Amino acid sequence: MSTIDWNDLKFSYFQTKCYVQYTFKDGQWSACEYVEEPYIKMHVAATCLHYGQSAFEGLKAYRGEDGEVRVFRPEENAKRLQKSAKRLCMEPVPTEIFLDAVDKVLQSNIDFLPPYGYGASMYMRPLLIGSGPRIGVQPAEEYTFIMLVVPVGSYYKGGLQSVPALVMEDYDRAAPMGIGHVKAAGNYAAAMLPGIMASEQGYPINLYLDAKEHKYIDEFGTSNFIGIKGNTYVTPSSSSVLPSITNMSLMTLAEEMGMAVEKRDVNFDEITDFDGIAACGTAVVVTPISHIDKLGKSYKPAQEGIHPRFQELYERMQKIQLGQYQDQYNWCRIVSS
Ligand SMILES: *Cc1c(COP(=O)(O)O)cnc(C)c1O
Numbered sequence: 217m218s219t220i221d222w223n224d225l226k227f228s229y230f231q232t233k234c235y236v237q238y239t240f241k242d243g244q245w246s247a248c249e250y251v252e253e254p255y256i257k258m259h260v261a262a263t264c265l266h267y268g269q270s271a272f273e274g275l276k277a278y279r280g281e282d283g284e285v286r287v288f289r290p291e292e293n294a295k296r297l298q299k300s301a302k303r304l305c306m307e308p309v310p311t312e313i314f315l316d317a318v319d320k321v322l323q324s325n326i327d328f329l330p331p332y333g334y335g336a337s338m339y340m341r342p343l344l345i346g347s348g349p350r351i352g353v354q355p356a357e358e359y360t361f362i363m364l365v366v367p368v369g370s371y372y373k374g375g376l377q378s379v380p381a382l383v384m385e386d387y388d389r390a391a392p393m394g395i396g397h398v399k400a401a402g403n404y405a406a407a408m409l410p411g412i413m414a415s416e417q418g419y420p421i422n423l424y425l426d427a428k429e430h431k432y433i434d435e436f437g438t439s440n441f442i443g444i445k446g447n448t449y450v451t452p453s454s455s456s457v458l459p460s461i462t463n464m465s466l467m468t469l470a471e472e473m474g475m476a477v478e479k480r481d482v483n484f485d486e487i488t489d490f491d492g493i494a495a496c497g498t499a500v501v502v503t504p505i506s507h508i509d510k511l512g513k514s515y516k517p518a519q520e521g522i523h524p525r526f527q528e529l530y531e532r533m534q535k536i537q538l539g540q541y542q543d544q545y546n547w548c549r550i551v552s553s
Pocket residue numbers: 274399435436437438439440458459460461462463496497498499
């Protein structure tokens with residue numbers, strides 16, 4: 217679309233042509249519907265509104281240097297949404313429907329997909345909600361699956377940049393046997409207040425420790441933790457961490473680069489033993505962390521500056537997403553446009 221300034225995109229809502237919607241009713245999923253108005257009409261007693269039957273996903277599509285449209289590992293997002301659905305007693309969205317939504321929402325909004333060369337991409341937001349009525353606390357009988365898209369800009373216009381993080385000692389993100397491992401909407405409402413508090417103190421992201429002992433690292437507000445020590449990539453194995461698809465992919469790339477990968481408990485005091493630390497997730501891929509502050513004390517990794525391994529991991533990942541590097545694991549779904 218000629219009126220979009222591809223250089224000026226942020227990470228914020230942007231109205232495109234339409235979103236796609238599928239409804240589960242009377243025991244079956246409907247065909248795809250295209251909705252142009254950015255509103256949903258639903259029952260006032262819908263369970264998503266009252267009891268938080270709501271889970272989301274986040275993934276990205278990129279216009280490659282070769283002109284192809286690539287979506288990064290959508291089958292993994294489909295699987296994760298199925299896990300979230302099961303945990304929240306919602307009807308899981310079959311992978312075929314999820315992928316149908318990916319293709320259709322992209323094809324119908326293709327004019328909003330940023331061209332190659334701006335560092336911009338199309339953020340895709342799948343959402344599954346209980347849309348049928350209940351007054352007692354029970355699962356709905358009707359579910360709505362939506363996928364919307366927004367063009368988003370690059371975080372890194374001039375290469376990777378590091379940010380400081382803050383440990384919120386008075387808040388937890390997820391209980392040890394709770395729902396931290398699924399992308400339930402309610403987890404994010406709970407994390408907003410500590411997130412805002414950290415941001416007001418000058419920290420773009422905050423780190424959560426394990427809720428039981430506040431001794432081990434869980435993850436950042438919306439991204440996983442990675443530490444690099446020598447030639448080893450370390451990430452926490454906590455059961456209340458959201459299994460990041462970016463982290464999973466970076467672990468594969470790290471092995472490809474000859475690194476060892478460890479998924480284990482990470483004591484907070486280990487921060488200063490790492491050569492470099494970072495956050496990872498779909499939105500930014502890798503965000504190096506300069507230092508982590510906790511109770512007025514600053515914890516810094518052993519090496520100054522951005523660890524070269526983070527730079528290398530970021531570049532490998534980006535090249536796969538843009539079709540500039542062999543996609544040997546078949547991570548990208550090519551959508552005809
Ligand atoms: C979505 C999310 C991540 C990142 O997952 P990706 O699949 O890499 O985008 C990490 N932590 C939390 C809490 C999240 O919600």
